[in-house]
Amino acid sequence: MKIKKSVFFADIFIALLAVVCSIFSVILFQQFHSPVIPVILLIVPFAGALLVSMVASKLIIKPLTQMIESASKMSQGDLSVTFNHDSKSEIGELGQTLTDTVTVLKKYISDISSVLHTMANGDLTAEIDLDYEGDFQEIKIALEGIISMLNTNVSALSNSSTQVSGGSEQVSNAAQALAQGATQQASSIQELSATITEISAQVKQNARNASEANSSSAVAQDKMQDVSEEMSRMLLAMSEISEMSTKISNIIKTIDDIASQTNILALNAAVEAARAGAAGKGFAVVADEVRNLASKSAEAARNTTDLIENSIQAVENGKKIADVTAKTLEEVIAATSKSTQLIDSIAQASNQQATSIAQVNLGVEQISAVVQTNSATAEESAASSEEMSKHAKTLKSLVKQFTLKETA
Amino acid sequence: MEIVQDINTVGDEADTDEMKGKYLTFWTDNQLFGVPIADVVQIIGIQEITPVPDSPLYAKGVINLRGSIIPVIDVRLRFKKAEEKYNERTCIIVTKIDESYIGFIVDSVDEVTTISDEDISSPPKVSNDHTNAYLTGIGKVENKVVLLLDTSKILDESEFELVKDAVTGLNK
Numbered sequence: 001m002k003i004k005k006s007v008f009f010a011d012i013f014i015a016l017l018a019v020v021c022s023i024f025s026v027i028l029f030q031q032f033h034s035p036v037i038p039v040i041l042l043i044v045p046f047a048g049a050l051l052v053s054m055v056a057s058k059l060i061i062k063p064l065t066q067m068i069e070s071a072s073k074m075s076q077g078d079l080s081v082t083f084n085h086d087s088k089s090e091i092g093e094l095g096q097t098l099t100d101t102v103t104v105l106k107k108y109i110s111d112i113s114s115v116l117h118t119m120a121n122g123d124l125t126a127e128i129d130l131d132y133e134g135d136f137q138e139i140k141i142a143l144e145g146i147i148s149m150l151n152t153n154v155s156a157l158s159n160s161s162t163q164v165s166g167g168s169e170q171v172s173n174a175a176q177a178l179a180q181g182a183t184q185q186a187s188s189i190q191e192l193s194a195t196i197t198e199i200s201a202q203v204k205q206n207a208r209n210a211s212e213a214n215s216s217s218a219v220a221q222d223k224m225q226d227v228s229e230e231m232s233r234m235l236l237a238m239s240e241i242s243e244m245s246t247k248i249s250n251i252i253k254t255i256d257d258i259a260s261q262t263n264i265l266a267l268n269a270a271v272e273a274a275r276a277g278a279a280g281k282g283f284a285v286v287a288d289e290v291r292n293l294a295s296k297s298a299e300a301a302r303n304t305t306d307l308i309e310n311s312i313q314a315v316e317n318g319k320k321i322a323d324v325t326a327k328t329l330e331e332v333i334a335a336t337s338k339s340t341q342l343i344d345s346i347a348q349a350s351n352q353q354a355t356s357i358a359q360v361n362l363g364v365e366q367i368s369a370v371v372q373t374n375s376a377t378a379e380e381s382a383a384s385s386e387e388m389s390k391h392a393k394t395l396k397s398l399v400k401q402f403t404l405k406e407t408a
Numbered sequence: 409m410e411i412v413q414d415i416n417t418v419g420d421e422a423d424t425d426e427m428k429g430k431y432l433t434f435w436t437d438n439q440l441f442g443v444p445i446a447d448v449v450q451i452i453g454i455q456e457i458t459p460v461p462d463s464p465l466y467a468k469g470v471i472n473l474r475g476s477i478i479p480v481i482d483v484r485l486r487f488k489k490a491e492e493k494y495n496e497r498t499c500i501i502v503t504k505i506d507e508s509y510i511g512f513i514v515d516s517v518d519e520v521t522t523i524s525d526e527d528i529s530s531p532p533k534v535s536n537d538h539t540n541a542y543l544t545g546i547g548k549v550e551n552k553v554v555l556l557l558d559t560s561k562i563l564d565e566s567e568f569e570l571v572k573d574a575v576t577g578l579n580k
Contacts, residue, residue, distance in 0.1 A: 257496060260453070263517075264499060267432070267451050270520035274430045274445040291519070 002089035006059070010052045018045035063091045067098065079106050108136055115143060122401040124151050151405050158399045165392035168385045175382035182375035189368045196364060200357045207350035213343045217336050224333055231329065235322050238315050245312045252301050252308060259297035266291035429525070431547070433518040433554055434501060437489040440518060440554045442547055447503045447559040451517055454498040467571055471500065471511060478502060479571045480511035486562060505560045508572055512562065523547040528556065 022045075025038030070081040079102055083095035111130045118126040124147060132140035269287035273280035431442035432451070452473065457480055459469035466485035470477045480500055484491055497516040502509055531543035542561040547554035563571065 260497060264451050264453055267517055267520060271432065271445055271448050271451065274520060287520075 002092075004090065006089075007056065010056065014045060014049050014052055017048045021045045059089070060091060063095065067091075067095060071098065074102065079109065108132065108139070112139065112143065115147075119147065119150070123403045124154060125403055125405050150402075154399060154402045155404055157395070158404075161392050161395040161399055165389060165396060168388040168392055172382055172385040172389060175378050175385055179375060179378035179382060182371055182378050185371045186368070186375060189364060189371060193361070193364055193368070196357060196361055200354065200361070203350050203353045203357060207347055207354065210343050210347040210350060214340060214347065217340050217343065221333065221336050221340070224329060224336070228326070228329055228333075231322055231326055235319065235326075238318050238322065242312060242315050242319075245308050245315065249305065249308050249312075252304050256298060256301040256305070259294045259301060262294035262297070263291060266294055429522050430520060431523055431554070431556060432501065432520055433549065434499070434514040435516045435518060436483045436487070436514050437492075440549075440552055441483075441514070442521075442523065442554040442556045443501065443503065443559050444556075445520065447505070449502045449504050449509065452500050452502065452511075453496070454494045454500060454513065464567065464570070468513060473502065473509075473511075476509065478509045478511050480513055481563065481571070482513045483562070484513075484515075503559050505568070508568075510563070510571065521549050523549060523554065523556070531555075 021041045025041040028041065029035065029038040067083055070083055073081050081102065083098040083102070107130070111128065115126045115128055126147060128140050128143060130140075266287045269290065270284055273284035273287050276283060430445040432445055432448050433440055433442045435441075450473075455471055457469040457471055460467065460479075463469070466482045468480050468482050468485075470479050472478075482491070492515065494513070498513060499517045500511040500513055501517065502511045527548040528545040529548075530545055532546075541564075542557045544556045544558045547556050
């Protein structure tokens, strides 16, 4: 206001001065007919104007310049500037306003700074009590929004981290249990493997025994074939003996026949001799001798027949024994053949067993590999969950640094 | 035929002394029998017998002895013993009874032996045994017992006639 007035008065003064000077200059000019004083007088308003402008500039421009400087400093972040506000002029007003502005700004900035500091220290319970006016309200809203969002998120984070912590503990436990289980499986598999090796060895032994038994029984069979052949030969010899005995028997029978016929003849002769009486005595003697011979023949034949019968009987007995032996032999051969078959099936079964055991072994190895993988995975899992647990703890401890607003 | 005739002549002449006490012994059913030599014509081994129809059981049939048809009697069956199969020892004793020839089938012949009267005892009187009718005595040879038979009494009259007729029929 002041400046305006001043300028107004200055203008009037200068105008008056100009007018006065002009008049004077005219007057003077008319009087003196010298241009010097009019000129000087004409210069006076100019000088006066100049003086006024110089004064004005001093009054206006200097403070303005100061203010520009201060404002410039302010724009660069220095809020400690002051504005000259002692004069009552518009510039003074400007200075005051600017100072007020700076104060307000400083206030807001300080408030925001303090709130932000509080938040930086983890205290999310910070509140903005100050009223922010005008466009500054945006900041307050935004800041409050940030605080609330941070509260919500950090709280959620806290929950999540608790859950993660709990979850990772569970996983850790489970992984440990799994690892233990895998270890037990591994030891069980070891035992199983050992048992299978034993069984395998036994099966191999079985197969070997069966093979040996087979070769033994093959040898036995050969021997029995030999015995059988010998028996056949013996039977043949015996039947030859029988044949011979029968032939001899027949011959003996013939002899016996002849003897008996001779006997009859001799008897007839004796009858005739008896009839002949004395004349036939000699004949009777001859007939008697013939009879004797016939009877001796008959007796010899009888003895031989007895011997032959004994021989035939002996052959029969021998044949019976041979038959029984042959039968027994057949039974033995059949039994041996059967046992050979059984042994063969045992050998086959053993082979199949061996194959099956190999497969089982393979399977067990596969299981073992899987168990080992499981074990490793379980350990990895345990390690991972340990890490996760650590991270969760870290998270929790980080989260703890924040103090949260009480939720209603 | 000739041999038979010769024997006849010889038999008639020497009948009295030399042939007395001489018996032909034979076995039938494990019993030793004896017949007088005088009756014996010939001893032959068993041969094929031709059966004659309508004959008694013991009349086995006839045989052909050098052209003559001679009836044969099974002594076992005649004496009501069990019949036995004929074997190589079975003989036919051809006898002459009243101009007729009859053959007796016996199990086997033993020998021609002399049995003195001292060794002969009279037969026991047992009524049921059929053997009795023809037994002339019981003889002793060494330590054997011989049942001495009357050749002509082995068959009684009617039976004898029967057999003779049958043969005669055949001979025609």
